[in-house]
Amino acid sequence: MSAFIRKLSVLAALLVVSAGVFAQDDAIGKFFGKYVDDSRFTIVSVSPKMFRLLSKVNWDTIPSDLRQTVTGLHSLRILSTETTPQQFYKEALSRIDMKEYEELITIRDKQDNVRFVIKETGGIVHELLMIAVDDDGFTLMSFTGDIDLDKLSRLSSSLNIKGMEGLKNAKRKK
Amino acid sequence: MSLETFQQRVLPMKDKLYRLAFRLLQNVQEAEDAVQETMIRIWAKREEWGQWQSLEAYCMISIKNGCLDRLRKQKLRSVPENKAWDISSPDKDPQEKMMAKEMTIQIMKCMDELPQQQQLVIQLREIEGLSYNEIAEVLDMSLDQVKVNLFRARSAIKRSIIQTPSACDRKA
Amino acid sequence: MLEKYWQAETTEEEERQLAEYFRGTEVPPEWESYRELFSFFEQEAQVKPGPDLERRIMESIRPRRHTAWWAAAAAIILLLGVEPLFRMAPEKTRVEQTAFVVKDTYDDPQQALAAVEKALFIMSKKMNKGLHPIK
Numbered sequence: 001m002s003a004f005i006r007k008l009s010v011l012a013a014l015l016v017v018s019a020g021v022f023a024q025d026d027a028i029g030k031f032f033g034k035y036v037d038d039s040r041f042t043i044v045s046v047s048p049k050m051f052r053l054l055s056k057v058n059w060d061t062i063p064s065d066l067r068q069t070v071t072g073l074h075s076l077r078i079l080s081t082e083t084t085p086q087q088f089y090k091e092a093l094s095r096i097d098m099k100e101y102e103e104l105i106t107i108r109d110k111q112d113n114v115r116f117v118i119k120e121t122g123g124i125v126h127e128l129l130m131i132a133v134d135d136d137g138f139t140l141m142s143f144t145g146d147i148d149l150d151k152l153s154r155l156s157s158s159l160n161i162k163g164m165e166g167l168k169n170a171k172r173k174k
Numbered sequence: 175m176s177l178e179t180f181q182q183r184v185l186p187m188k189d190k191l192y193r194l195a196f197r198l199l200q201n202v203q204e205a206e207d208a209v210q211e212t213m214i215r216i217w218a219k220r221e222e223w224g225q226w227q228s229l230e231a232y233c234m235i236s237i238k239n240g241c242l243d244r245l246r247k248q249k250l251r252s253v254p255e256n257k258a259w260d261i262s263s264p265d266k267d268p269q270e271k272m273m274a275k276e277m278t279i280q281i282m283k284c285m286d287e288l289p290q291q292q293q294l295v296i297q298l299r300e301i302e303g304l305s306y307n308e309i310a311e312v313l314d315m316s317l318d319q320v321k322v323n324l325f326r327a328r329s330a331i332k333r334s335i336i337q338t339p340s341a342c343d344r345k346a
Numbered sequence: 347m348l349e350k351y352w353q354a355e356t357t358e359e360e361e362r363q364l365a366e367y368f369r370g371t372e373v374p375p376e377w378e379s380y381r382e383l384f385s386f387f388e389q390e391a392q393v394k395p396g397p398d399l400e401r402r403i404m405e406s407i408r409p410r411r412h413t414a415w416w417a418a419a420a421a422i423i424l425l426l427g428v429e430p431l432f433r434m435a436p437e438k439t440r441v442e443q444t445a446f447v448v449k450d451t452y453d454d455p456q457q458a459l460a461a462v463e464k465a466l467f468i469m470s471k472k473m474n475k476g477l478h479p480i481k
Contacts, residue, residue, distance in 0.1 A: 034207070038406055044451045044465070046458050053455040054462070069466060076462055083405055087398075107475055114472050130469055141469055156470035180407070185400060192395035206395050213403045277382040278389075300387040305358060325354035332352055335379040 027096045028129070028142055032079055044078040051075065051145075069152055074145035085138035089113060092131050092140055101129060104149075109134075118149075125149055183229060184216055190302055191237045197297045198241040198290075208244065212237040234312045238294070277335065284334040285327075291315075292327035299324060348380070 035041045059067045101117035112134040119127035125147040132139045188209050195205035226232045298304045309320045350356045368384040452458040
C-alpha cells in the first residue's frame with residue numbers, strides 16, 4: 001500500500017473525526033442501535049469505509065450528476081418500517097435533538113409528514129436528514145458528507161425514472 | 175411451543191419482569207426495553223421450553239442477567255444515576271409520583287441504598303411473592319443466603335422507619 | 347408473629363396474614379409505620395409498564411411480513427444497467443474504522459452503490475414533492 005493512499009486515508013479519517021458525525025453515541029446511532037435487531041425494521045447502513053470503496057468503481061455507465069453526488073458522501077443510514085409508522089415518526093422526533101439541525105423542507109399532506117433537516121457549517125451541508133411518515137411507512141434517512149442539495153434534488157428527474165416507477169409497483173404487489 | 179402458548183404463559187409475565195427490571199435499571203424506558211428484549215429472547219428459544227423446570231424462573235433469570243449486562247455497559251459510559259425517589263425525575267414511574275408521603279419516600283430511599291442482592295430478595299419476596307426456593311433459583315443463591323439477605327434487608331428497613339430522620343443502616 | 351417477620355422466619359402464609367392484618371383499621375399507633383411498609387409493598391406490586399409494551403413485544407415476535415424492498419430495488423437497479431464494475435482490489439486501510447453502531451449492510455460495493463443510488467433517488471423524489479407539489 002503506497003504512502004499516498006495511507007496519507008489519503010489519514011486525511012479522510014481526520015475529516016471524519018472532525019466532522020464529529022459518526023460518534024458512537026449520536027442520537028441517530030442510538031436510535032438505530034435500538035432497532036437494529038428488530039424484525040419490523042429494514043436497516044441499511046453504508047459506512048465511510050464502504051463509501052471509500054465505492055469511489056473507486058468504474059463510473060462509465062453512471063450519469064455524472066449521480067457520480068458527483070455519490071463521491072461527496074461519507075455515510076448513509078436508513079431505518080424504515082411499515083409497522084405503526086406514526087408512532088416511530090414521533091419517537092424519532094423526540095429522540096433526535098432537532099435543535100441541532102436547520103429546517104430545510106417540511107411537507108405535510110393529510111397523514112403524510114416528511115421532514116428534511118440539515119447540518120451546515122461554512123456554507124457546506126454535511127448532514128442531510130429525512131424523517132418521514134407516508135405511504136411507504138416510516139423512513140429515517142441520513143446522509144453525511146459534502147452534500148450539494150441542488151444536485152441532489154435534481155437527481156430524481158435525471159435518473160432512469162421508468163425503472164424506478166416499476167420498483168414502486170413491484171413493492172405494492174407484495 | 176406456539177404463539178398462543180407464548181401469549182398465554184409468557185406475555186402475562188411482562189409486569190413482573192418489568193418491575194424487576196425497573197428495580198435494577200431505575201429507568202422506565204430502559205426497563206421496558208429490557209422486557210421486550212427478554213421476551214424476544216425467550217420466544218427465540220421456544221424449542222427449549224420443555225427442558226426448563228420453571229418457565230417463570232427462567233424468564234426472571236434471563237431479565238436479571240440482561241439488566242446486569244446493561245448496568246455493566248452503563249458503568250463504562252458513566253451515566254449519572256437516576257434515583258427512583260427523586261420525584262422530579264422524569265423517569266420515575268408516574269404511579270409513584272402520586273405517593274409523596276414522607277414515609278414512603280424513606281422506605282424507597284432505604285431500599286435503593288441496600289446492596290443489590292438484598293434489594294432483589296426484597297423485590298422478589300415482598301412484592302412478587304416468590305417462595306424461598308424460587309428466589310434461590312432466580313438469584314442463584316442458597317436458601318440460607320436468601321434468608322440472610324432477607325433478614326438484613328428487613329432489619330435495615332425496620333431501622334429506617336423507626337428512627338426519624340434516619341439514614342438507612344446497611345450493616346446487619 | 348411480627349418478630350418472626352423481622353427475623354425472616356415467617357412462611358409465605360404467615361406473611362400473607364401479616365399483610366392482611368395491616369390492611370385493616372385496627373392497628374396500634376406504634377405500628378403505624380409498619381402499616382406504611384406493607385402498604386408500600388402492595389403499591390409496588392401494582393406497578394406496571396406502559397400500555398403499548400405488550401403490542402411492541404407481539405409485533406417483534408411475529409415474523410416479517412414483507413421482504414426489504416430495498417434489496418429488491420438494489421437488484422433491479424443492477425439489472426437496469428446502472429451496474430458499476432468494481433476494478434480495483436479492495437484496499438486494506440490502516441485507518442481505524444470510526445465506530446458505527448450498525449455494521450455495513452452490504453459486503454459488495456456494487457450492491458452498496460445501488461442502495462445509495464436508490465436512497466438518493468427516494469430522497470430526491472420526496473424532496474421534489476415538497477418543492478413542486480403539482481408535479
